[in-house]
Amino acid sequence: MKEKKISLAHGNGGVYMRELIDDIFASKLHNDFLNTEHDAAHLKLNNSDWAMTTDGFTVQPLFFPGGNIGSLAIHGTVNDLAVSGAKAKYLSLNAFLEEGLDITDLEIIVSSMAIAAKEAQIDIVTGDTKVLPFGHGGGIYFATTGIGERLKNLRLNHSNIQPGDKILVSGPIGNHGIAVMMAREAFGLSSDITSDSANIYPFVECLNALNTPEKIKCLRDPTRGGLNMLVQDWSRNTKLGVMLKEDQLPIEPAVASVCNMLGYDPFNLACEGRVLAAVSPELAQDVLQLWRELECGEQASCVGEFTCEHKQVVMETSIGGQRILQALEDEPLPRIC
């Protein structure tokens, strides 16, 4: 690594974070299961196929429209298992609590976790708590680890992706990032934008039910770094270009307004309840039809496709121009998950 000190950019889902993970963690801890390009590790446990994933949560503030750090911690881990083709079953919970934290707030947050856990049909089976001195803890940090059984009809890997494959998104993007930013009362703005934080497993389950593993190439959830970072990863890993269509990106008008006002691109902002799928072109309409029948799936959309005509992520803009999108070095909104 070129840098000598950790900076906030090392945590924001961009190229510095990738360098940190690859150069330090992956290079020293490497083994047959650790793959930093996947959201979860695939494990054989007594001859059955399981997946294991983990996530840390440091969102500020702890409460935001549409959720709080508790529900987010459940959704985040359930979703990482879902996009690796597994149904979450058991979770562990680590809580780092800051001295001075209001116990009523903690109770509300843990209750939200319990509701999210029940909805996702998972059990939190083990946990640990640590208390951090006042000023050191940001109120609460959580770490959750999940294990889940892999679905039989999904064998997801970006190496399956081919030119012509379509990129689908399950719903509007950017809500979580903007909702958290507004909850910080930044810029004196207010709105009724709510986070999309939710369990995306139903969107994966219906793909498994299609029983076409060869046509469903890869799934990911666009969290830190947003849709753009995810597509950049896919492009880099497949050595293919991606052509996105700006006018096909589902964006709620209120989110678009705030982004316009502040100069954000919604495709760089985190979602916490959306899934992106790379699928064979002939399957795209079937998937969209299934997704649009699900709760929060009404605006599912085909936003682009893979191409071998170039190696970059290019967006066809609404007015007919083309814009090359770059991998972010730094995220516009830190501490959103």
Add this chain to the structure above:
Amino acid sequence: MKEKKISLAHGNGGVYMRELIDDIFASKLHNDFLNTEHDAAHLKLNNSDWAMTTDGFTVQPLFFPGGNIGSLAIHGTVNDLAVSGAKAKYLSLNAFLEEGLDITDLEIIVSSMAIAAKEAQIDIVTGDTKVLPFGHGGGIYFATTGIGERLKNLRLNHSNIQPGDKILVSGPIGNHGIAVMMAREAFGLSSDITSDSANIYPFVECLNALNTPEKIKCLRDPTRGGLNMLVQDWSRNTKLGVMLKEDQLPIEPAVASVCNMLGYDPFNLACEGRVLAAVSPELAQDVLQLWRELECGEQASCVGEFTCEHKQVVMETSIGGQRILQALEDEPLPRIC
């Protein structure tokens, strides 16, 4: 809970921590697998028996004689699985890194993790990193979750414990707590005391090899709250008293000196490489003999026994008196793991 705010005492392994865990986390998240009296959850995964555990690490300073937060994070989770009768196999790693952290320090720490993981024959299969703003992170916090296969010949549960059962400890107590305190350069003292941080699985494996599940009642590792808190837990859960013998407690002379000087009781200080076993009286000598042949097991000792003559934890002192030990409300040394 009576308190309105989280205090440092809620993290120190004493009665406040138990109240926090029972009244908030366990009461809201309850399910068939979550048992706050055990170090790990027991799970059936495709008809085989597994255990899952998790731990957070916030030790200050990050480096101490005998280890650092990296090796400690591996040992802590491997050991929690070991005392639940399981051999750790796969771990997840969450890293919360503070802005400004020296990357060379991080490299040393992750290298120590890799060595500890190799020694314990486990793989770190998945991970996540978050960066916290300068001043908020204590340098590094880790959270590790482990899963492991349960050993066939151990069925550990404090409900098996009977009056007359012996309490064995695998080695000297108090080293970790004192080593970390000295590393803080508190009180201007210096010494060559090193932490006992280590993988205790070999001490459990040899008990499994005895193939006497009915005689090995319960295992625990005396971390936060030390040997005393652990024995208090056993006494409360079994509704039996415990008689400890002060002159049988293995304590290194240097640790005893520092404790005398500062008024600490070594049995209240954390170990990170010791195991306590409750076993049938007729098995006690066999276990001690096996343990004493293991590395760091030379000073294994029988330190007490369960009794139905009273309900408390009583220590027979070196000079022949009796002292009733209380459950700690607050730990003398916070942030030791």
